[in-house]
Each structure stands twice: as structure tokens, then as C-alpha cells.
Amino acid sequence: MFSFHSIKDYQSTLLNGQTTCVEAVSYYLQQIEAQKHLNAFLEVFTEDALAQAARLDALQLSGKPLGKLHGVVVSIKDVICYKGHTVSAGSKILEGFTSVYNATAVEKLLAAGAIIIGRNNCDEFAMGSSNENSAFGPVLNALDNERVPGGSSGGSAVAVQAGLCMISLGSDTGGSVRQPADFCGIIGLKPGYGRISRYGLIAYASSFDQIGIFGTQVSDVALALEVIAGADDFDSTVSHQPIPAFSESLQNTSPKKYRIAYFKEALEHPSLDTEIANAIKTLITQLQSEGHTVEPVAFDLLDYIVPAYYILTTAEASSNLSRFDGIKYGYAAKDDFANLTDFYKKSRSAGFGKEVKRRIMLGTFVLSAGYYDAYFTKAQQVRRMLQETTKQVFGNYDVIIAPTVPSPAFKFGEKSNDPIEMFLADIYTVFANLVGIPGISIPLFKHSSGVPFGLQVMAAQDNEVTLLQLSDSLLQNKPL
Amino acid sequence: MEVNKTMVENLAHLSRLHFTDEEKNALEQDLQSIISFVEKLGEVDTTGVQPLQHMSTEVNVLRDDIVQGSITREEAMLNAPATDKTFFKVPKVIKK
Numbered sequence: 001m002f003s004f005h006s007i008k009d010y011q012s013t014l015l016n017g018q019t020t021c022v023e024a025v026s027y028y029l030q031q032i033e034a035q036k037h038l039n040a041f042l043e044v045f046t047e048d049a050l051a052q053a054a055r056l057d058a059l060q061l062s063g064k065p066l067g068k069l070h071g072v073v074v075s076i077k078d079v080i081c082y083k084g085h086t087v088s089a090g091s092k093i094l095e096g097f098t099s100v101y102n103a104t105a106v107e108k109l110l111a112a113g114a115i116i117i118g119r120n121n122c123d124e125f126a127m128g129s130s131n132e133n134s135a136f137g138p139v140l141n142a143l144d145n146e147r148v149p150g151g152s153s154g155g156s157a158v159a160v161q162a163g164l165c166m167i168s169l170g171s172d173t174g175g176s177v178r179q180p181a182d183f184c185g186i187i188g189l190k191p192g193y194g195r196i197s198r199y200g201l202i203a204y205a206s207s208f209d210q211i212g213i214f215g216t217q218v219s220d221v222a223l224a225l226e227v228i229a230g231a232d233d234f235d236s237t238v239s240h241q242p243i244p245a246f247s248e249s250l251q252n253t254s255p256k257k258y259r260i261a262y263f264k265e266a267l268e269h270p271s272l273d274t275e276i277a278n279a280i281k282t283l284i285t286q287l288q289s290e291g292h293t294v295e296p297v298a299f300d301l302l303d304y305i306v307p308a309y310y311i312l313t314t315a316e317a318s319s320n321l322s323r324f325d326g327i328k329y330g331y332a333a334k335d336d337f338a339n340l341t342d343f344y345k346k347s348r349s350a351g352f353g354k355e356v357k358r359r360i361m362l363g364t365f366v367l368s369a370g371y372y373d374a375y376f377t378k379a380q381q382v383r384r385m386l387q388e389t390t391k392q393v394f395g396n397y398d399v400i401i402a403p404t405v406p407s408p409a410f411k412f413g414e415k416s417n418d419p420i421e422m423f424l425a426d427i428y429t430v431f432a433n434l435v436g437i438p439g440i441s442i443p444l445f446k447h448s449s450g451v452p453f454g455l456q457v458m459a460a461q462d463n464e465v466t467l468l469q470l471s472d473s474l475l476q477n478k479p480l
Numbered sequence: 481m482e483v484n485k486t487m488v489e490n491l492a493h494l495s496r497l498h499f500t501d502e503e504k505n506a507l508e509q510d511l512q513s514i515i516s517f518v519e520k521l522g523e524v525d526t527t528g529v530q531p532l533q534h535m536s537t538e539v540n541v542l543r544d545d546i547v548q549g550s551i552t553r554e555e556a557m558l559n560a561p562a563t564d565k566t567f568f569k570v571p572k573v574i575k576k
Contacts, residue, residue, distance in 0.1 A: 100556070101551060237538065240538060310517075311518050322496070329561075340571045345496050358511075360495045368494065379518075379521060419510060
């Protein structure tokens with residue numbers, strides 16, 4: 001019987017002949033079929049995945065060099081292009097759209113020997129925190145089917161949580177990888193802005209979006225990051241900094257004393273669940289007793305980050321989503337339109353779902369003449385202030401720790417009627433996207449309601465190494 | 481900021497979206513509550529702060545201008561709802 005622990009262990013069983021890529025893919029295909037009710041996959045690439053696995057098995061037999069992700073079974077969020085396969089952004093407007101090129105991240109995964117087994121359900125255009133906004137139905141949390149898996153990358157999180165693949169890719173604009181990782185009890189990494197090319201990632205808010213990685217081991221996440229990170233001819237926003245050997249950096253680390261900051265206001269926030277606050281306070285005491293510096297840092301802008309986030313992301317979304325015109329691709333109104341403008345309106349209105357339209361409207365408002373400065377420019381100024389504050393904090397500390405989400409996985413329908421309540425649940429995650437730093441959620445805790453929750457760790461821009469090292473040590477419960 | 485029906489209709493037009501009267505009423509309320517919520521930013525003193533417009537630390541990313549293909553015409557047309565295989569078809573825009 002096939003079982004998976006880590007990529008490293010799996011690859012050694014491949015090399016010593018205990019298993020094959022075809023066996024691994026067949027196992028996951030069965031698991032996906034058996035867990036169909038979770039709705040984590042919108043499509044399974046059965047034939048392609050098996051064919052790729054057979055090619056990789058043959059490659060190994062031929063004795064040729066194998067890629068870093070040789071045989072690794074990956075699923076991708078339905079916003080990432082895989083040539084010749086459908087990508088729909090969880091939306092009716094793109095139903096049946098076929099990718100005509102590979103996202104750079106996909107290109108790099110395939111070149112490193114990974115197998116893409118399917119595409120994961122998500123909130124429409126990555127807008128949502130519960131996966132209730134998908135046009136193709138919600139994803140269920142595998143630990144408790146009455147609870148949401150989080151969003152927007154809910155399908156990618158559940159695919160890893162329920163053992164339907166080894167690792168998965170999501171995208172994180174305001175927490176869409178870290179928050180579902182928290183709700184599902186797995187690891188979710190959002191690298192720093194510009195670490196991974198977004199070419200072939202369907203855009204939501206371009207100054208926030210990052211591709212992120214889900215896994216059960218920090219070493220697996222580090223290895224995948226190492227493969228998909230780096231400069232790209234097709235995305236000028238990618239950092240040209242050299243890519244550290246992330247996975248190697250986890251080996252043979254000698255214990256060190258970290259300087260850790262936390263925002264006092266974040267732990268005292270009225271929206272924060274008491275158990276979560278207590279778990280983190282206990283961890284702080286424990287880390288202090290182990291000799292680390294763990295100190296509160298004042299952060300008086302906490303209550304402004306969600307408003308700034310929603311102004312800027314909806315503005316960018318209204319602009320990015322203007323490309324959906326029903327002409328070049330996407331849903332097109334059939335008859336019953338008076339002129340071209342009416343055609344656009346009818347096509348877009350029938351194609352987009354409720355939350356997407358609401359955000360386009362808000363974004364159009366903050367960008368419209370007469371309101372631009374008071375809303376959009378103001379939010380950009382607050383963003384600058386947040387970035388300055390962050391630089392100061394990282395001048396004195398290695399990482400910032402915080403809750404990932406103020407409360408654990410909630411039940412379906414519990415929050416979907418109040419947009420503000422849903423927005424406020426993003427309070428701890430949007431910060432990293434506003435300032436462009438890497439963040440990770442690691443599954444350290446369990447709530448009395450039975451569901452897990454995570455700790456969020458954030459590091460300075462380009463410092464994923466420290467983030468991964470510290471996370472690995474915390475998860476393995478070894479002295480840092 | 482008070483949101484009213486005229487404003488919702490104007491934003492809908494700018495957004496190239498169409499809403500029923502019922503949807504307009506719901507949007508009016510939603511936008512009102514969301515806009516009131518984000519107006520909290522008004523409390524922050526941002527005097528003299530330069531707006532942050534670019535997140536990337538990369539400046540002037542240039543490459544040599546090499547003539548090369550991207551996707552074929554067939555691929556470009558693949559997802560078009562209406563095409564004659566050479567051009568995208570659009571509703572009539574020129575009046576006689």
C-alpha cells in the first residue's frame with residue numbers, strides 16, 4: 001500500500017524500487033475518487049498524469065538524471081495556467097477556457113519532474129475566505145464537513161489535508177494560502193512579493209498576488225519554492241536576487257537565538273478568539289524560557305490594514321477584470337443586446353458571480369473621478385506607512401509572529417451574509433501582502449472545538465530562509 | 481459618503497455591469513456599509529507621505545529586443561466565442 005510522508009522519503013523509495021511514479025499517481029487517483037464529496041478538484045488530469053508518471057519511471061530506468069521534484073504529485077489552484085488544460089478561476093465566465101501556455105511556475109514544476117494531477121476548486125477569481133464563492137460549489141473541510149476549508153485556495157488546501165496529492169499550489173492576495181492552511185491543519189507559505197513569477201496566474205490584485213505552496217512538511221515546501229522561484233522573462237516584477245538553496249538551508253542548522261517580535265495590539269484585539277490568544281501567549285513564554293528574545297512591538301495601524309487592503313485590491317481587481325469582455329474569450333451574451341456596450345454589460349453580468357461584481361463596483365468607486373484621492377491615494381499612503389514600520393521592525397527582529405486567523409474554521413453560511421465580518425477575518429494575513437513580505441502558517445495548535453489552527457510567522461522581504469528554518473524547528477518541536 | 485441609486489447606476493455603467501433593481505438595492509446597502517468601513521482610513525494622518533505605487537524592488541527590467549513568436553493565431557482564437565478563424569467577431573460598432 002502506497003503511503004506518503006515526505007518528498008525525500010518518497011524519492012528514496014522510488015530509487016530503491018519500492019514504488020513507482022505510476023503507483024503513486026494511481027494511489028492518488030483512487031483517493032481523489034474516494035473523497036469526491038469534498039469537491040477539492042474541479043478536474044482530474046487522469047490520463048496526462050498517468051502518462052507523465054510512466055515517462056518519469058522510464059526516465060529513471062534509463063539512468064538519466066532526475067529532476068528535484070521527480071515523481072512529485074502536485075495539484076494546482078484553478079487560477080494557474082497549464083497548457084492544453086481548462087482553467088476557470090472558479091468562475092462561469094471562464095468555464096471551458098483552455099490555457100494556451102503554461103504558467104512559469106507550472107513550466108518549472110514539469111521541468112523538475114513533477115506530475116500535475118488536477119486543478120483545485122477555489123473562490124471565484126480568488127475572492128473569498130471560505131470557498132463559498134466558487135461558481136462550482138463549496139469545498140468541504142476534510143476534518144469536519146460542516147466547516148469551511150478557508151479560502152480562496154480552499155481546494156488546494158483540502159487536496160493536501162485529505163492526502164489527495166503531495167503538495168499543491170495556491171495563490172495568496174490577502175491570506176488565501178495561509179488562512180486555508182490554518183483551517184485545514186497544514187503548512188501554507190506565501191513567499192515575498194516578487195519571489196515567484198506570476199506569468200500564467202490569473203490576476204486579482206497585481207501588487208498583492210503571489211503564488212503560494214501547501215504541504216505537510218517544511219522541507220517539501222522549501223524544495224518546491226526552490227524550484228518555482230526566480231527571475232522570468234515574462235514577469236518583470238520578479239526579484240533578480242539569487243535563489244537560496246531553501247531545502248538545503250533546513251539541514252544541519254545549528255540552534256540559534258532568535259529575535260522575535262509580536263504586535264501587542266494583535267494579541268489584544270477584541271476579535272481574537274481567547275484560546276488562540278492564550279496558545280500564542282504560552283508559546284511566547286516557552287520561547288522566552290528557551291532563551292529567545294520575544295518582545296511586543298507597538299503597531300497602532302492594525303485597525304487600518306483591512307480598509308487599506310480592500311480599497312487597493314478592489315481597485316486593482318476592477319482594472320484587471322476589465323479584460324473579460326466576452327470577445328477574446330469567456331462567456332458571451334448570445335442575443336438581446338442593443339450595442340457593443342450593452343453586449344459587454346450582459347456578458348460580464350451573466351459571467352461574474354455576486355462577490356466579484358461587488359468588488360468590481362467598489363474598485364470602480366475608489367478609482368472614480370472625485371473619490372480617487374480620498375480613497376485610493378489615501379490607502380497608498382497608509383501602505384507606505386505600513387512598509388516603513390515593517391522595515392523598522394525587521395531592523396531589530398528576525399521574524400514577527402501572529403495568529404493566522406482570529407478564529408478557527410467556521411461553519412458554512414455562518415459569515416457569508418455580512419461582507420464586513422468576512423473581511424475582518426483577514427486582519428492578520430493582509431499585512432504581509434500590503435508590505436510584500438513572506439508569511440507562513442504552520443499547524444501548531446488544536447482548538448477545543450476539535451479543529452486545528454496555526455501560527456503565522458513573517459520575515460523580512462527576501463528572507464524566506466529564516467522563515468522556513470524557524471518553522472521547521474517549531475514543527476519538529478526541537479530547540480530553535 | 482452617502483451612496484444612492486444614481487451613484488450605483490453610474491458605477492455599474494463604468495464597470496460595464498448590468499443589475500436588476502433588486503440587485504441595485506442590495507448593492508446600495510453593501511457599498512454603503514463597505515465604504516463607511518474603509519473611511520476609517522480618514523483617521524490616519526498621512527500629511528507628507530508619498531503614496532506607495534510599486535511593490536517590486538526591480539527597476540528598469542530590460543531585455544534585448546529579439547523577434548520571436550508567442551502563440552499562434554489558432555491558439556489566440558481558440559477560446560474566442562465568435563470568430564471567422566482569422567478575426568474576432570464583435571457586435572456591429574459602425575452605423576450606416
